[in-house]
Amino acid sequence: MFFARLSSPKRFLLWSSVTAVALPCVYVGNASARYYYHHNALYRNQAQSHLVLPKFTTPTSQTRLLVFAPHCDDDILGCAGIIRETLQAGGFVRVVTITNGDGFRTAVQQQEKRFRVEPKDFVRFAEQRQQESIAALENLGLEKKNIAFLGYPDRGLLAIWNDHWSPKQPFTSRYTRCTQCPYPNAPRPSAVYCGESILEDVEAQLEAFRPTQVMVTHPSDDHGDHAAAAAFVQKAFRRVQQETRNRDWAATANLSFYLIHRGEWPPKNSTTLLPPPEMAPLDTEWRSLVLSPAETTKKRTSLAFHSTQLAMSGGFLTSFVRSNEIFGELKPFTVPVEESVQTRPDQKFGTVLLSPISDNLIRSLQGGGDIKAISAYRDAKQLHLKLEMRQSIARQIRYVVRLRAFDSKDHTTPRSITLFLNAVSALKASGISKRIQGNTIELDIPLSRLETRTGTLPQTIAISADTYLASLEIDKTGIRFMDF
Ligand SMILES: [Zn+2]
Structure with a gap:
């Protein structure tokens, strides 16, 4: 009302003054928030620079490494070094990608060079991501026959875990519009987008390969697909360990986690990768695998095959190329039973x-x-x-x-x-x-x-x-x- 009573030039003058005061405040406020956070992150990273992690077991010719990646590229970001080292030692490796990364709208728009993209564009994009993934892994020495793409929906795994367990209520991808896998090269083509199918497929991969070491993204990863991938693999791993037919290999197999997305992590200012400072003292036991300069170079050259991803977030991806890789373990938890009402x-x-x-x-x-x-x-x-x-x-x-x-x-x-x-x-x-x-x-x-x-x-x-x-x-x- 006050503004309405002013003449146009006065109104303009008042708006200009308000904007002139408010904009710098917003900018300074935003900048100080960012400074506060970056400064804190830097401080916390420096505070843990003395942290020396225990060594991760070096792969041998007996190692059978099974890597689960939520998307094409997570395998390289988190595990390229250990994949290369296992192959060099004469061990066996299999990489299973759970989704084909078919839900990355901006990347598809850039690929198609138009704003309006259709479901078939996402499917075509996923096929390209598979090719990038195969080339990157072949560069590490892995044969194509040891790479699988389960074909579940990108950005759908957490919703599937939470609310779409039964094949009667499948999940619909917002991108491909599919309710079942549209990729003919999936181990189970036309697999329904539901929790039951993913769990069965992950179990089948574990039982067929009989790994000594399983890798998947950490449950506390910020990305919903990564957190859900951890849940499916943990559940399947526990399931196969209970089956008597797997007794000879599953009891001694090890499950470890690699981290990709966690706030501002990984920091840009060091050659060694350490866990996020706020996660380091908690319940994950972190270990480090030191990579040779040749292995680090192989990781960098493999990453270069993921050109659709490098175009979108190259700086983030290359920040995983370091002199080591880190893997965490979590202890299983059994719910305590109240023995007596007298317990405090x-x-x-x-x-x-x-x-x-x-x-x-x-x-x-x-x-x-x-x-x-x-x-x-x-x-x-x-x-x-x-x-x-x-x-x-x-x-x-x-x-x-x-x-x-x-x-x-x-x-x-x-x-x-x-x-x-x-x-x-x-x-x-x-x-x-x-x-x-x-x-x-x-x-x-x-x-x-x-x-x-x-x-x-x-x-x-x-x-x-x-x-x-x-x-x-x-x-x-x-x-x-x-x-x-
Ligand atoms: Zn991912």
Whole structure:
């Protein structure tokens, strides 16, 4: 109203003055936020520059290395050195790419040189990415027959894990518009886009190759496909280890994780790759494999074959070419059983996962949504969960917990159990109670809610938690497993 009463020249003058003051403020604010974060990241990286990781076991002629990559190029970024070293030592390698990277719109637009792109363009783009992947791996010495592309949808793996387990409710790719694999060279052409198919395919790859060492992306990787790939491979790995027919090889096989996306990581200022400083002291045991200069050169030349990716994010990709590669391991977690009611409350819980804290600006500012840990215990009737934040639970923050229960035959529900929590309203889900105290939320979940078929107790439960301020994501944990 005030503006309306002013004459045009005065209005223009006022707007110009406001803009002249506001724009620099926004710019300076943004710049200082970036400076604060970069400075902090640099400080944290320098603080851990003394960190010396234990050595990762050197590959031998006995090594059978199976690398799972969520997209074409992750195998090279995380594992080119160990692939090359295993082949040079006379060992065996197989690389299985779960998606063909067919959901990268900007890259497809650039490839097609037009803004409007169609589903068939994404499929054609994926075929090109497969060729790049094959050329990059052949450059390391791997034969084409040892490379597989499962053909699941790019940017769809997490949604499939969460909500599309059954072939009756397949996932539809926003890019290719497919609900099943359109690639004729997939091990199972026309595989339905659902959790059941991916798990079966991953299990089949493990059983056919009988690896001594399995690699997949870390569960705490920022990219949803990478976090979900970790969940599928972990679940399949545990499954094949339980089968008596795999006893001779699976019991001694090792599962390790490589990291690709995590905030501003990897830092640009060192020749040695170290884990993100905020993840280093948590629950992953990191090891380092030193690469020879020749192996580092091979990694660089292999990466050069991924021209569609280098055109989009070359600086990020080449930052993985270092004098070493790092791999992490996570210990399995069994849910403690409450032995007696006399046990002190703080002694009942076991730690399911530890999550990095204050590792980006939003998490630094919203401590009530900065997840620190998840812990659990159970008794005869209930599963008790505790979510711990860095600061007090806040009214404006939404907390989301997802649970997917599997029984001993790997039966699970079509959708995961999703609990939407906040500081004020009661839980809609029947039978589940919630208590908030300081920086923790505790949940009591009847075991009957976790049955996959009537009367069957779960054998393993996959859990993840996310926090949001309105629709803005604050934190997410990635998927971890709790054994019963
Ligand atoms: Zn990827």
